[in-house]
Amino acid sequence: MSAPETLEDLTSRQYKYGFVTDIEADAVPRGLNEDIIRLISAKKNEPAFMLEWRLRAFRHWLTMKEPRWQNVHYPPIDYQDIVYYSAPKPKGAGPKSLDEVDPELRRTFDKLGIPLLEQQRLAGVAVDAVFDSVSVATTFKEKLARAGVIFSSFSEAVQNHPDLVRKYLGSVVPYSDNFFATLNSAVFSDGSFCFIPRGVRCPMELSTYFRINAENTGQFERTLIVAEEGSSVSYLEGCTAPMRDKNQLHAAVVELVALDGAHIKYSTVQNWYPGDAEGRGGIFNFVTKRGACRGKASKISWTQVETGSAITWKYPSVILQGDDSVGEFHSVALTNNRQQADTGTKMIHIGRNTRSTILSKGISAGRGQNTYRGLVKIQKSAAGARNYTQCDSLLLGSRCGAHTMPYIEVKNRSARVEHEASTSKIGEDQLFYCMQRGISAEEAVSMIVNGFCRQVFQKLPMEFAVEAQKLLSVSLEGSIA
């Protein structure tokens, strides 16, 4: 068997997480108008300021056009054909502890390989499980509470800490920011809220597993993390979704705020349904993620491993406002079959001596298209700012594509900006070398790709790094022509 043929075989393994859980859903009618938004807000028993904010966003959204500049292609989305809210209906009263969580739901988590109890015991990770749109189980709350850390679903935060929500919601990604963020602001159903008070190192890694379940339900998550002066937190986001024929829109917003000396590390492993080999089905993942290094010497670090979704479109960014603040972006994006990714980051340098590092690894296989798009902007005020960017692309086969679009704007002469880029192919010589040593082509490809991504994987928390490596191998099965 020739090496290319072998590679073809390798990259056509099936998505493992394709199943639909049969849980009664409490949904609002299909479509979008002010009444729907009022209904969502009422169902969530929100204070008036939230409803007003949602309505302002909706009215603004009506004036906006869906963007078309991105290097991805998809059929038009009918926004009136989406169910904007769906919550699993509790049988009887809501769960007071994990033991009371809907057994059907628990089985779903088991299938995904993330049993909550095990997770708690083994990893010491607090899991805020978002199932469809409402959080059903939040763990380790007490331990966190003792440290003064607030980690809850967004809805709970709106009820329990309205002042904090009001102060920070939309302060990094305003409701008018962009088409999808604005849509999210109008209709978001739930998400996570984290608040790390002054001087506190969060005692454990915070983790949320997202899962899209009810059919034809757009998922609009909203995450807000605030780290006060001198605090630090590491947040993990991991996703899988059930197999679907119809494309599902996912338009999430993540906002991070770091005050003086605060550190936020945000890690993502994204493995949503990518569609079949012909590109049918799969998630549209249009996400706005942005952090503000508001304080002096604060630091925000994004690490992402994007292997899923039919289309991934996101630019986790950092606004470096505080002097001496640091922004980092480490990314692995893999596209196989007909997957498309247009991802990268924006580093906006405002404060003096601000530093940013961008490390992007794009892997294209099958007919996958992978675009790195990044902006490094040095404002006039950002004396002594520095950026280092490295973009590497790896191609498996001859029908895929890699594109690099770095934008650099420098308005201060003392700034230093470096950009390095490379594109390589998995060489026949590399494969043959491995095979001559007894390693199968499948294992060789996986090894070479993992080697290519090593610098990024090293930035992930340990258990995530292991998961990411496995995910990459699974996602690659069936690539190259």
Added chain:
Amino acid sequence: MTTPLLRIRNLHARVGDREILRGIDLEVGAGEVHAIMGPNGSGKSTLAQVLAGRETYQVTEGEVLYQGKDLLALSPEERAVAGVFMAFQYPVEIPGVGNLYFLRTALNAIRARRGEEELDAMDFLAFAKEKMKLVAMDQSFLGRSVNEGFSGGEKKRNEIFQMAVLDPRLAILDETDSGLDIDALRTVASGVNGLRTPDRAMIVITHYQRLLDYIVPDRVHVLGSGRIVRSGDRSLALELEKKGYALLEGEPPSLSAGEAR
């Protein structure tokens, strides 16, 4: 006489339209070291690559029996499992993949296919450290990416180290001396000599006789235009060194006839 470990009969191979091997006949017995010499373009490296299973070359005629079985029917990794090893002329870099990890994966892949128990990380480390001594390699090599940033000499030493770990029955050394200074050459050669055993055969491909001062062959074959044009003992290599490959020009007319086709 028992069957030789390797028997090549009338082997022809080509790349695209270009015929490179034009009827190689060669027998190598267990425990023997055969040197294959010849000018650039004579087909030395092609022979090595064909034996290792590289797809770039199409075998158009002839057969290769290894341990009495059809070697050409096996994939490259099956050949490795069967005990065929090639030390590359240009060892390939694999960024981000640790040398130790690479080699353990290789050894365990081979062991698994042979139905042997795999070595865990700790056992393998101890095993690898022992084998490194053979080519005087520093332990820092183990953590570095495969061949990345290695000097020419380090790459060649690494090949011999891999050979020591994988313990093949048939080792093909493709210009293992190229690009080495005399000290590195000695180190590599002594590593190879340390791996000479009664049940292991080696095919040593080289352009220069110099290597054969250190790795003393049982037989020497000279390749010209895709065929073995002379075979002899070690003295043939010395003769070549004195007279150069011009020696071949006075060869039997059959060669020229073949050329003129």
